[in-house]
Amino acid sequence: MSWLDLPADSGFGLDNLPYGVFSTRGTARRTGVAVGDRVLDLVAVTGDSVHATGSLNAFLARGPRAWAELRGQLTDWLTDAAHRGAVEPHLVPRDDVTMHLPVAVADYVDFYSSQHHAENLGRMFRPDSAALTPNWKHMPIGYHGRAGTVQISGTPVVRPAGQRKASADDSPTFGPSQRLDIEAEVGFVVGMPSELGQPVPLAAFGEHVFGICLVNDWSARDLQSWEYVPLGPFLGKSFLTSVSPWVVPLPALEAARVRPPARDVRLLPYLDDADAEPWGLDVRIEVRLNGELVSCPPVDLMYWTPAQQLAHMTVNGASLRTGDLFASGTVSGPARDQRGSFIELSWGGTEPLPLADGTTRTFLQDGDVVTLTATAPGTGGGRISFGEVTGRVEPASPP
C-alpha cells in the first residue's frame, strides 16, 4: 500500500519501479523511477550524484547489492506515509518529462531464440533447406549488432537505402528499402561486468543482468537477404534499433518467471537449465500498427532463456561490460496473430495483413507508426507494464 494514489491497473505500481533517464524543461538528464503516472527524481530524492550522470551505467556498475538496497529504500519511501513530505515534491508528472536512452550501450547482441520465428524465417529465406539450421537446438544463435544506433523510443525511423537484388535480376540495384519491417523483442541490460576469460554460468544471471526493456530491431528485409551470406545481417539492421525508456529490474519479474518449453535435444552442461532456476518470462508483447493491435507475441514460448543467452555469449571467455545490451530476437508464437514481424505476419509479403480500415499491409509504409507495449504478472497480483517503444517511418533521405 502506498500513500500515493495509484490505480490498481496503472502497470507502474510499487511492484514495478522501473528506471529511466529523463529531463524536464530546465533540468539536465537524470535518473528517475516511474511510479503511476509520475517520475520520481532520484537526484533530488537521494542526493546521490550517480543519478545525475545522464545514463544508468554508473549506478548499474555498483552491482546487485546496491540495486537491491535502492529498491528497498524506494519501496519504503513510497509506502510509509512518514516519508511523504520528503518524497512527494520530487514526483514529476510523466507527461512533463522527456525520456532519453537509459543506458550508454556498450556491446549490443541480438539473439534468435524463438523457434517459431526461426522456422518461419528459415522457410522464407532458405526454402530449399530445413527450416532450422542444424545448430539451432544446440545453442542460442546470436550476432553482434551496432551499439551506436541503439536509440530511444520515438526516434524517427528514416527508411534506409541500400543494395537489394531480386532473384530474377542479374545484379543488385540501389534504393530505399521496399521491405522495411519490425522485430518485436525484449532486451536485457547488463549491469555488472565480467572478467575476460571468465564465463558467466547460468546461475550467475541475476548477478550481472540488471533489468529488461522492450526492443524494436527495425529490419530492411531486402537489404538483409542480399547481404547476409556468409557473415550475417549488417546494413539490413544497423540503421536503427529502438528501445523503451524504462528498464524493469529483475526483481519486478519474480512472478513472471516460468519454465521454458521442453527441450528436444540434450543440452551441453553449460546450457542445461533443467535443474536451474527458470528464466523463461511470462511477458506478453502487443504490437500496434497505427494504433491497431496486429499481434501479441508471447515471450514465455521462447526456446532459449536470457540466462542461457548470457551463458552462451560468455562461454568462450568473452567479457561483459556495464551497459551491454542483449536482445531475445523476434518473439513469435505459433499463431499468426502472435508473430513479431511483418515478414511473418504477411508471409514474406504474399499474404497481406488485413487492417481495420479495409486496407492491407505487407511491409511498412512511410508514415506508419509501430508501437510495442508489454506487460507481465507483477508480484502485487496485477500486471506490471514495460511502457512502450514506438517509431514512425519517415521517407528515405534524398540521395
Next chain:
Amino acid sequence: MSWLDLPADSGFGLDNLPYGVFSTRGTARRTGVAVGDRVLDLVAVTGDSVHATGSLNAFLARGPRAWAELRGQLTDWLTDAAHRGAVEPHLVPRDDVTMHLPVAVADYVDFYSSQHHAENLGRMFRPDSAALTPNWKHMPIGYHGRAGTVQISGTPVVRPAGQRKASADDSPTFGPSQRLDIEAEVGFVVGMPSELGQPVPLAAFGEHVFGICLVNDWSARDLQSWEYVPLGPFLGKSFLTSVSPWVVPLPALEAARVRPPARDVRLLPYLDDADAEPWGLDVRIEVRLNGELVSCPPVDLMYWTPAQQLAHMTVNGASLRTGDLFASGTVSGPARDQRGSFIELSWGGTEPLPLADGTTRTFLQDGDVVTLTATAPGTGGGRISFGEVTGRVEPASPP
C-alpha cells in the same frame, strides 16, 4: 631533418609520428607519439589535458583540422633545433613505457575484403558452392564484432572453449578450440562522428578516419564453422581481437596510397571509386610464428578499400562515433606465403606448414607466439613502421 639522432631505417621518423597511449612507472595513462626509439609525452610537451584522458578519443573528436595542426606543430618542434631544449626532456625511451589500448572502441566492424582470402575460406567452408558468394563483388561484406574484447597487443590469448561438431558426429561436443587461428588485418580508427541518417561518401573518408593500426582478429575455426549459419561469426571471434599500440595517421600514408585492383563488375555509384582519389594502401604485413617469418600479406591487393568500407557501412544511414574501429578482414595474397591465416597456410589443416625447426604447424598450439608487423612507403623516401601486434597462446581455463 631532425635535431634528433634518428636512424634512416627506424620506421618511426618524422614522416610517421603515430599516436598511442602509454604509462610509465609513476605516471598515469597519457597520449604519446613514437619518434625513433622514444615516445614524446604530449601532456608534458603541449600542456593540453586532452592528452591526459587515457585514450585518443577526446583528441580524435576535435576533428581533422586539429589533427593536422598538431602534426604540423610536432614536425616543427622535432625539426627546428630552437625547440630542442623544450622538447627533448619529454622524450621517454620506448623500452621504459607500457602501452595501452589507444582508443576506447565504440563499434567494431570486421570486413572481408581480400578476394584471395574470401575465395580460400569459401572453398573450405562451402566446398559445394561457388568460392565467392554472389554479393561479394558488389559490396564489401562485413559484420559487427565485439568491441569490448578488443585489447592491446600482448594481451594473453587464452584458448577459448565452445561447441564444435565434426561432420561425422550427430551432435556437438564442448571443449577448448582445436583450430585456433589468426587473422592478419589492418584496422581503421574513426575520429569524427557522423549524424544518424547521413551516409559518408567515398570522398569524405579523410574527414572521418584518423588513422590505421594492425589488427589480429583471433579466430576459433571449429567454433566458427558450427555456429556461423545463418547469422555469421559470433563466439568463434568474440573472445579476443588484438590491436597494435600505435595509430598511424592518414597523412603518414600519402606515399602508400595506390589504386586498388581492377573491378570485375560495375559498382553502384556510392562504391564506384574509378574517378576517386585512391585508397588502396601499399602496406606489407609480416606474420611471425615464434619469431619465424611465415607469411607476407599484401594490403595493396585488397579488393575493397577502407573508403569503400566506410561508404558502405554508412549508406543505410548508420552513424559513426569517435572510436569506431573497422578492420579490413584477413589480408591474403595469391601466393601461399601471402596468406594471412593458418587455416589458409595449412589449407584447413590438410597441408601442415613446415617450420625452420623441422616441425610443422596447422593451427596454433599452447605457447605459440604470433606477431604481426607492417611497413609502408613513407613520404621521406624510406619506410614507415606500424609497430607490432603480438599475442601468446595460453592453455584454456579449467572448466
